[in-house]
Amino acid sequence: ALREYGYKCVPAIGELRQPVWPAEVYGSISHCGTTALAVVSRQPIGIDIEEIFSVQTARELTDNIITPAEHERLADCGLAFSLALT
Structure with missing residues (x-):
C-alpha cells in the first residue's frame, strides 16, 4: 500500500507489534482467515474485516x-x- 505514495519500505513494527507508519501517512491493516488488507492515506483511516456471523x-x-x-x-x-x- 505504501508504494502508491512513493515509499519503498514496509511499516516498522512497534513494541506491541503494531505497524509504525512513516511520518505524514496513516494506515490500517486487518486480517481474517486467509484474507489480509492494508490501506494507507494522508488522513486517518481504519479498516476491519471479519467472517460473517452464521x-x-x-x-x-x-x-x-x-x-x-x-x-x-x-x-x-x-x-x-x-x-x-x-
Missing part, C-alpha cells in the same frame, strides 16, 4: 452485544440480520 451465531450473541434499539435498527437496515450484526 444465523445461529447471530442469534446466540444478539442479546449480549447490542441493545434492543440497536437490534431494531439492524433489523430494519435492509441487510440480512447476521450480516448487519457482524
Whole structure:
C-alpha cells in the first residue's frame, strides 16, 4: 500500500507489534482467515474485516452485544440480520 505514495519500505513494527507508519501517512491493516488488507492515506483511516456471523451465531450473541434499539435498527437496515450484526 505504501508504494502508491512513493515509499519503498514496509511499516516498522512497534513494541506491541503494531505497524509504525512513516511520518505524514496513516494506515490500517486487518486480517481474517486467509484474507489480509492494508490501506494507507494522508488522513486517518481504519479498516476491519471479519467472517460473517452464521444465523445461529447471530442469534446466540444478539442479546449480549447490542441493545434492543440497536437490534431494531439492524433489523430494519435492509441487510440480512447476521450480516448487519457482524
